[in-house]
Amino acid sequence: MRLTQTKAELRAAAAVRPRAVVMTMGALHDGHAALLADARDRVGPEGSVVLTIFVNPLQFGPSEDFERYPRTLASDLAVAKNEGVDLVFNPSREELYPSEPSITVHPGPLADELEGTFRPGHFAGMLTVVAKLLHLTAPDIALFGEKDYQQLTLIREMVADLDFGVDIVGVPTVREPDGLALSSRNRYLEEDERREALVLHRALTAGAKAGGFGPDAVLKAARDVLNSAKGVEVDYFALRAPDLGPVVGPGEARMLVAARVGGTRLIDNMSVTLR
Ligand SMILES: Nc1ncnc2c1ncn2[C@@H]1O[C@H](COP(=O)(O)OP(=O)(O)OP(=O)(O)O)[C@@H](O)[C@H]1O
Numbered sequence: 001m002r003l004t005q006t007k008a009e010l011r012a013a014a015a016v017r018p019r020a021v022v023m024t025m026g027a028l029h030d031g032h033a034a035l036l037a038d039a040r041d042r043v044g045p046e047g048s049v050v051l052t053i054f055v056n057p058l059q060f061g062p063s064e065d066f067e068r069y070p071r072t073l074a075s076d077l078a079v080a081k082n083e084g085v086d087l088v089f090n091p092s093r094e095e096l097y098p099s100e101p102s103i104t105v106h107p108g109p110l111a112d113e114l115e116g117t118f119r120p121g122h123f124a125g126m127l128t129v130v131a132k133l134l135h136l137t138a139p140d141i142a143l144f145g146e147k148d149y150q151q152l153t154l155i156r157e158m159v160a161d162l163d164f165g166v167d168i169v170g171v172p173t174v175r176e177p178d179g180l181a182l183s184s185r186n187r188y189l190e191e192d193e194r195r196e197a198l199v200l201h202r203a204l205t206a207g208a209k210a211g212g213f214g215p216d217a218v219l220k221a222a223r224d225v226l227n228s229a230k231g232v233e234v235d236y237f238a239l240r241a242p243d244l245g246p247v248v249g250p251g252e253a254r255m256l257v258a259a260r261v262g263g264t265r266l267i268d269n270m271s272v273t274l275r
């Protein structure tokens with residue numbers, strides 16, 4: 001496994017094809033490991049798996065956790081090695097942004113909804129770094145977790161609308177045995193907050209069970225669970241079509257939830273079949 005920290009080193013590293021990239025902000029957990037394992041399965045033993053680790057300042061708001069975000073490079077490299085990663089790209093901020101970029105990706109209206117309401121500018125910053133990392137790593141496929149469902153949807157839109165010529169693969173959310181979605185931010189949670197955080201999964205599960213009774217029943221079932229929770233501030237619970245447009249009829253839909261547990265903001269989502 002090769003560790004590269006500059007664009008020049010990355011370009012010079014002979015990463016063969018087919019090539020898959022998994023982009024992360026580090027603090028790797030089993031959700032990231034699942035993305036890396038899926039990447040390996042897809043490119044085969046002769047292909048290459050590239051992992052990027054970069055905490056992107058552009059996608060954090062001024063009062064968010066950019067400074068506090070966990071940085072655990074040594075253990076991240078151990079996970080990467082264990083998953084058979086060929087190449088790691090871990091640039092410094094100065095390497096990726098030698099100056100404040102004056103040209104950035106302008107997302108469509110979906111970036112102002114759901115997460116975008118609570119994190120203005122987040123998706124423009126995220127798409128800008130994803131665009132840069134796609135150019136720099138030039139993969140055949142790029143894998144992203146469904147845990148960040150709106151992010152995955154916007155990346156698919158960018159790649160389609162701007163003809164990036166890369167296949168985007170969504171990977172199902174990896175959960176703890178009790179249902180909590182794995183997330184690097186879970187490590188901020190105190191023991192009691194960790195218990196309270198389970199309400200996100202409980203609300204989604206209640207919503208999924210109510211799918212056969214229609215959209216209103218889904219929203220009611222989930223909101224009943226969320227309203228009963230202590231120590232949890234709900235930002236939104238939403239029911240959307242799989243492409244995050246409005247629900248237009250029966251069939252598959254997506255429930256999305258975001259809540260603050262103590263000082264930690266968590267998101268989760270789940271599919272539901274509507275009558
Ligand atoms: N539980 C999970 N299951 C599947 N994929 C995941 C999971 N958690 C994160 N990912 C994916 O890993 C990639 C890197 O995500 P990131 O480094 O932000 O980790 P994270 O756990 O989502 O962190 P955070 O707590 O900051 O949201 C993204 O594509 C993300 O969707």
Ligand SMILES: CC(C)(CO)[C@@H](O)C(=O)[O-]
Nearest residue numbers: 023024025056126129148
């Ligand atoms: C895709 C990403 C690596 C861009 O910084 C980030 O948003 C993340 O980790 O999900």
Ligand code: BAL
Nearest residue numbers: 025059060122148151
């Ligand atoms: N996991 C998505 C990246 C972010 O929250 O900034």
